[in-house]
Amino acid sequence: MLTLAMTLLTLTPAPPPASASPPPVLLKQEEDETPVVDKRPEIKQLLDRFQAHTKKRGAEDLEAIGVIDELLQEFPNSGPKDRKAIVKGLDKCFKLKRTKELEPGVPDVRLYTAAAVAMGRMGPESVKPLSKQLGAKAFRKRERLLRTIALALGTTENLEAVGPLLSLLKHHNPTLVAAGAEALSHFNEAPLKLRKEMFSEQLKILMGQKATKDIDPTNVEAHERWNRISGPIVNSLQKLSGHDERDPESWQTWWNKNKKKDWDTLG
Structure with a gap:
């Protein structure tokens, strides 16, 4: 470095x-x-x-x-x-x-x-x-x-940092939400239970913002926020889970199917 x-x-x-x-x-x-x-x-x-x-x-x-x-x-x-x-x-x-x-x-x-x-x-x-x-x-x-x-x-990469970073996901500033997601991606070797918590919280943010922008296609602010946070969150989901998806609905489906499984043994 x-x-x-x-x-x-x-x-x-x-x-x-x-x-x-x-x-x-x-x-x-x-x-x-x-x-x-x-x-x-x-x-x-x-x-x-x-x-x-x-x-x-x-x-x-x-x-x-x-x-x-x-x-x-x-x-x-x-x-x-x-x-x-x-x-x-x-x-x-x-x-x-x-x-x-x-x-x-x-x-x-x-x-x-x-x-x-x-x-x-x-x-x-x-x-x-x-x-x-x-x-x-x-x-x-x-x-x-x-x-x-x-x-x-x-x-x-210290686990005590996870709490403050999860709180940052709720920030009104999308740049800081994106920063929180990017920072959380460093914890891909954290205990599985904690990784699932980080994954779940970010997926909620992702799906919630997608719904907001889809409801009103003319809502410029909602679309700008989506464009700013979606990429970092998806990247973080990939690193935390070891799985690769791009589409938000596919991530939701994967989570519903695998949230109780041991991700470290999935093929």
């Missing part, structure tokens, strides 16, 4: 000299594994740099994004305390105000976006913070950012 450095412009200054820190903590693991060092001073230094950049009211957000990329690379090899600290540090940036626009009508949400994308690869620690931001009032008009957060939740 491409790192943030390859998808976002970064400008990262050299790290400051290391200050005196308590010795890192070694975590015991299996004998054939390398011990994980926790509470590493370099993690604290990265977080301090990140915070310093973010306090510049947007003037050093590109530098901050560069540090996010460094933290993302460190995360997989970090101990639980460092992992928690990294997620907590990134989550704090969502509380910062960014009023600058990249161009008229286009808010500068690059810092938030970079943090969300990175946190999508920092589960399970990042699931609760991301879920909180999905419902944050400060971002309710930031459609693209909310979509990114939803997709990041899916990327975690």
